[in-house]
Amino acid sequence: MKKDFTPTLLDFGPVQIYLARHFGFCYGVENAIDIAFRTIDENPGKRIFLLSEMIHNPQVNADLQERGVEFLQDTHGKQIVPYEALTKDDVVIIPAFGTTLAIEEKLNTIGIPTQKYNTTCPFVEKVWNRSEQIAIKNYTVVVHGKPSHEETRATFSHAAYHTPTVVVNNMLEAIVLSQYITGEKNAANFYEEFKGRFSEGFDAAKDLKRIGVVNQTTMLASDTQAIADFLKQVMIEKYNLNADNTEDHFSDTRDTLCYATNDNQTAVYGLLETPADLAIVVGGYNSSNTSHLVELCEEKLPTYFISGEEKILTSSLIRHFNFHTKEELTTANFLPEKKPVKILVTSGASCPDAMVENVIEKLVSFYPADKSIAALAATFA
Ligand code: SF4
Numbered sequence: 001m002k003k004d005f006t007p008t009l010l011d012f013g014p015v016q017i018y019l020a021r022h023f024g025f026c027y028g029v030e031n032a033i034d035i036a037f038r039t040i041d042e043n044p045g046k047r048i049f050l051l052s053e054m055i056h057n058p059q060v061n062a063d064l065q066e067r068g069v070e071f072l073q074d075t076h077g078k079q080i081v082p083y084e085a086l087t088k089d090d091v092v093i094i095p096a097f098g099t100t101l102a103i104e105e106k107l108n109t110i111g112i113p114t115q116k117y118n119t120t121c122p123f124v125e126k127v128w129n130r131s132e133q134i135a136i137k138n139y140t141v142v143v144h145g146k147p148s149h150e151e152t153r154a155t156f157s158h159a160a161y162h163t164p165t166v167v168v169n170n171m172l173e174a175i176v177l178s179q180y181i182t183g184e185k186n187a188a189n190f191y192e193e194f195k196g197r198f199s200e201g202f203d204a205a206k207d208l209k210r211i212g213v214v215n216q217t218t219m220l221a222s223d224t225q226a227i228a229d230f231l232k233q234v235m236i237e238k239y240n241l242n243a244d245n246t247e248d249h250f251s252d253t254r255d256t257l258c259y260a261t262n263d264n265q266t267a268v269y270g271l272l273e274t275p276a277d278l279a280i281v282v283g284g285y286n287s288s289n290t291s292h293l294v295e296l297c298e299e300k301l302p303t304y305f306i307s308g309e310e311k312i313l314t315s316s317l318i319r320h321f322n323f324h325t326k327e328e329l330t331t332a333n334f335l336p337e338k339k340p341v342k343i344l345v346t347s348g349a350s351c352p353d354a355m356v357e358n359v360i361e362k363l364v365s366f367y368p369a370d371k372s373i374a375a376l377a378a379t380f381a
Pocket of ligand 1: 026028029121123124258259261289
């Protein structure tokens, strides 16, 4: 059935909010939060650790910390609590992004089982399975992902267990990789240029002859598609391939984005068809999928990436995150002097819906609205 991606109009009179048709929490995040809180209830008196941030949302992580949960690592993999401090009686929750085989082994050696409280999203596991499938056919895996992101590190580890693996962050890096495929660059330079991004024993002269592309599930779908199409074309030209034998050198994996990433991104394309004055995207500042929604919006109109309603300081001042420069900025006069003001609103997969509601409430509070939120909500009941 064809999905509907037209936004929902919340018409408050002087301010009109266009809410993306799909936004916010996905199955994987809900499942992870559910398991995490159940783990707390099931283990009174035990020390409970999270391998790293549960999901990239500060509020959810703070709620867990308030219930006594501690983080073992920060979001970049830096150790906060040393493994030596753990005992077999501790509980360690694996987050939705999954983890590396090396960390799993370390925990198992201490006597901490990694399966019982494992919240790895099935859509992330699907990528690992896809990697294994192409590894069996002797393809090298190219992972399109952010090299330091937990999920990409986990996927890299799982793929590298089966086959040579390399990570590319973007099209520029895919182009550089292609120069090693074609021989334009000397294979000896590969190890410096892709330092920390290739699996142990990777042989740039041999391991780039058969490849397949998988991705971090929250990358921009159009970017992954472009990278896969580009590398496929490089193989076709290098080996003079046709439709019947392209698979000799390039495995068509189809993209490995999850449904939530796809739906949230497609809903933003639907949202952007509405002429509007500004867009507000709600989510954690280190959330990959949220930053991609921001990226799509900012191509079209002024866009403010905020972690919650408290970032809307007044009717004229907003604190918002520039994910390119990784800094929080304050912008004045973010709401134009016109009526009605049209605002596009969406949120990332790790953002609770209540936070979006709070943002809308705050925006509406600046106007003598014709209707209350409750009255408007009743019309959708
Ligand atoms: S965004 Fe997708 S892959 Fe990530 S946790 Fe949600 S459903 Fe799973």
